[in-house]
Amino acid sequence: MKFTIFTPTYNRKELLKKLYVSLQNQTFKDFEWLIVDDGSNDGTNELVKDFLKEKKLDIKYFFKENGGKQRAYNFALEKAQGELFICLDSDDEYKNYGLEIILKYLKKYENNKNLAGMGYLSTYPNGKIIGSAFPKDELIATQFEVYNKYGVTGDKGLVFFTKIIKKFPFPVFDGEKFITEAVVYNRICRNYKMLYVNEKIEVKDYQKDGLTAKYNNLLLKNPKGQALYHNEINFEKLSFKQRFLNNAVYYKFCRFSNYSCLKSFKECNSKLFFVLGSFLGFIMWLKDKKNF
Known part of the structure; x- marks a missing residue:
């Protein structure tokens, strides 16, 4: 299997329908959709049962006690069977050609054994790039360099080789349900680089009650x-x-x-x-x- 697409979800039943359609429309079909339900009580489990009945995607669904995205992420890494690992939140989508484009670039750089994965542009639903583009159409650098050396801003989509990201689970602390993903990305970049391309692949529809909307308070908690x-x-x-x-x-x-x-x-x-x-x-x- 080529891809594991991991979606952590918590009371995002309506958003999952949109993502479900997006994944069905992918031009590259060899992937599993690994949904980790972080304790939802909005009927998410019933919705996923309907997805499973349709048999349109290879879906693995897991329900666990609410523990935050980092624990769901670690759980998904243990279960992932794809060669490449993508985290797509419930309010994200991929362009129809997204997986195909990722494979095209990774094939081009397959001899570079120092790559942990690839980054690409994210857009708002209206097509506008979130933040700024990369300084080159194809750039090899670390995640830290991209933001701190090259001055790139805004969220970007990421895909990792599963065998590499499995080495870097999220740290967890008792009583805490969040840690910035940059902790893991920075640990990776002390050992590997990433390929960054100016391709619009990911679409983000930020929710008013999502992590981004209340980020400062989230950090303080x-x-x-x-x-x-x-x-x-x-x-x-x-x-x-x-x-x-x-x-x-x-x-x-x-x-x-x-x-x-x-x-x-x-x-x-x-x-x-x-x-x-x-x-x-x-x-x-x-x-x-x-x-x-």
Whole structure:
């Protein structure tokens, strides 16, 4: 099997119908649709039963207790059987030729064993690119470089070789149900590069009650994962200003995590900048604590 298309879903019954049609329209058909239902109570299970009866797609459906996207993602990685792994949220779609285009480019670069996968453009439903395009039509770089060296902005679609991404499960913390996907992507980019192409493949229809809409509060509710993210950013090549601000934010999320100052300092991967950024981080913490 060539692709595993993984969809984590939580009370998104109506959106799944649209994605279901999108996947049926793919010009390349060799894929499984792995749906991980993260505790929905809106009748999602009944809808998927109807999908299964139609026998139009190879669907694997799993229901689990609500634990957040990162746990659903790890679960999907354990179950995935495709050579390539794609996460398509319930409010995402693919252009009809999406999988075919992905294969065309990966075939072109099949001899490059340092690639973990490929990134491509995402658009709004009206066709407008989300954020900016890549600086070259075909670019080999890391995910961190794309955003921090080349200045690319906005969400992008991603596909990974399953055997590679299985090596990088999401960290999970008791009491937290979210961690930015960038934690995993940054870990991958310390070992591999990605191919980025200026092809419009993914369509995103952001929901008002989705993760993007309430992102700041989401981070504050899940500070341990965010502290980990900023601590690991210290492994990247940063300017003085970037490293200073990053460790100020790391300090802030450590405070929200109720970590002691000693623990935060000992675990920090840039101790000098932890000290330098701690006062600004304290101010950030006070401000967010008041607003939050």
